[in-house]
Amino acid sequence: MAARPGLGRERNPLRRRSDRIQGYCALGAVFLVLAVLPVAVIIGLQTWHHYSAISDQELASSHLVTATVVAADPETRLARNYLAEVSWTYPDRVEHSGHLAITQTTQVGDRVPVWVNDSGSMTSAPTTRLSVWLDTLGLGLGLTFAAVLVGLAGYRASRFVLNRRRTHDLEVEWRRFNESRSQGYLN
Incomplete structure (x- = not known):
């Protein structure tokens, strides 16, 4: 059947x-x-x-500015990066500074991109x-x-x-x- x-x-x-x-x-x-x-x-x-x-x-309140590496501290070496002190001037004409992980090839005086908020303080990159x-x-x-x-x-x-x-x-x-x-x- x-x-x-x-x-x-x-x-x-x-x-x-x-x-x-x-x-x-x-x-x-x-x-x-x-x-x-x-x-x-x-x-x-x-x-x-x-x-x-x-x-x-996040995109509306974050801005990409160019900062200058002021001091690099090789003692704070991470895997392939180390911490460096960077400074930038935001449109409010106030000098700001902060710490940023940079590559080993970056030297003092080099310019690096930094994300800042509306007050000019360093912030994380916005979500893409x-x-x-x-x-x-x-x-x-x-x-x-x-x-x-x-x-x-x-x-x-x-x-x-x-x-x-x-x-x-x-x-x-x-x-x-x-x-x-x-x-x-x-x-």
């Missing part, structure tokens, strides 16, 4: 109940992943809008659009990957339990079969 489409409700003696349950578990894992995709997109879009607003705010995009992409892919892992783990766990149950049922059937055969030969 040819296979018929359907949900397995036909009475096929070779299709066990556990086979149908395993099929439903696989289908559930696929539906879980498909259900998470729109959620991942929505969360990704919300993350994009949130961090884009933060990036815009690329960084926002990569963070958003990473979050969406991470959520999807987590859903795939949960679905796969659930399916594998159900398959493990069902396989143990099938093995147990098969052993019981073989015992019954062997007992009935041995009783038939002895009589």
Whole structure:
């Protein structure tokens, strides 16, 4: 008899109940992943809008100025950099100074770029659009990957339990079969 489409409700003696349950578990894992995709997109879009607003705010209040290396301290050597004292003049005509990690090739008197806030104080570089995009992409892919892992783990766990149950049922059937055969030969 040819296979018929359907949900397995036909009475096929070779299709066990556990086979149908395993099929439903696989289908559930696929539906879980498909259900998470729109959620991942929505969360990704919300993350994009949130961090884009933060990036815009940081870009509006941060300015790139050129500072001059005043003193370099090789004693503060980090991996490939070391700390140096730098100074710059912000448009308010006030001299500012701070410490910045510079490369080993940078000498006293060299000019280096420094990010400053509206008051002229040194600040970290603003978040770029690329960084926002990569963070958003990473979050969406991470959520999807987590859903795939949960679905796969659930399916594998159900398959493990069902396989143990099938093995147990098969052993019981073989015992019954062997007992009935041995009783038939002895009589």
